Amino acid sequence: MTLLEVSGVSVTFDGFRAINNLSIAIGEPELRAVIGPNGAGKTTFMDIVTGKTRPDEGRVLWGELSTDLVKLSESQIAKAGIGRKFQKPTVFEDQTVRANLSMALKNKRGPFAVLAWKAGAADNARIVDLAAEVGLADRLDHRAGDLSHGQKQWLEIGMLLAQDPRLLLVDEPAAGMTPAEREHTTDLLKRAAQTRAVVVIEHDMDFIRRLDCRVTVLHEGSVLAEGSLDHVTQNQQVIDVYLGR
Template sequence: MSTLLEVSGVSVTFDGFRAINNLSIAIAEPELRAVIGPNGAGKTTFMDIVTGKTRPDSGHVIWGEKSVSLLGMSESQIARAGIGRKFQKPTVFEEQTVAENFAMALRNKRGPFDVLLFRPNAAGDARIAELATEVGLLDDLPRRAGDLSHGQKQWLEIGMLLAQDPRLLLVDEPAAGMTPAEREHTTDLLVRAAKTRAVVVIEHDMEFVRRLNCKVTVLHEGTVLAEGSLDHVTANKEVIDVYLGR
């Protein structure tokens, strides 16, 4: 495993509030990593920095074998470099079918009008079927995306991100609002995805994190408080005091 993403000494302040404070995190490829911590710990800001949404005041964010700085790149350049992000609320094209959503996401970028006039080809069909199988939506390809359950919309969006072949997938609270069965399926999906790429999951549900069975980073006040297995970090007195004891 080689280091894919290295965040080092990063700080960012909003209106006098230090949201990220000398943060350093390294993510390998492939790797599955969970990031936990209390509200306001800097978890979402960390993702914002990596994806170019927020510019830090200081520090370095280095990407890939060529050690490219992400800080000089736009959000779209960062996405094209291989970083995909899934927000907490699913954003799919509700009026289109599941198949059309996948078609829109496939790497040979098509505009929405192209998709409406989309004439399937064998390679595209095969890739759509492969993605749908991977996320568990093969039987739902003809369905309107708006008719899917909350969990299925989450899987569709993850599948649409996988269609872009990202090397790093950032996923924000995927288990929120899911049924136990949906959470189990989501766990399996993320574990499989992390066999061939880096997947970083922000999550509050400790049972979900336990099922991921991966390295855990605990953030507090914008810096790393503890890192290691879930058992290791949940036994840490500081982690109990600032997060688990609440």
């Protein structure tokens, strides 16, 4: 089933066309990698899907009802089931891993509900499960600021998974990680994509190869090629504009 369909989307910034008649379809579940040279439109694509940037034309259709995300606010899009992880991890460093995951759980978020809310047995079990899922089971009561860079990345992914998104957008997760951390991150994203859509922007081609998924190559705001990594890396246009650099 197609979960997200970006159709004929274009956006211009100060005369520069960052996205040019872009069309991409993402299934559910699916793991997809998006690659391309700097300025290809990768981050702008994520900005459009999450409502941070409004396109000049085109539609971004979501879910079974084909809701046009262009007409929704950023908060409405997040509530619809789209989570985004930026390159730099954003966690509450003075709080424990447990507290970070607890705050991220999908519960009522009104001001009075937050003040009155306390984690119940089911919530605590979910927190333990999330910590295990991202590889932080033995760090639950550690301060998030004391985690390594890679562990902070995993915590943020866990916080997004706590919201139970149908689509997870992840920007350059391998940046700054050790080889062992990159391997763990690969496994984490592949597991997450068994039950939801996961879109990964990444420059590390070894990391992309380990993901073993469909790859979309962007160039000048459009799709240049799409298919397996072996398929797109043998495309002469991809070699000329990206791999040959």
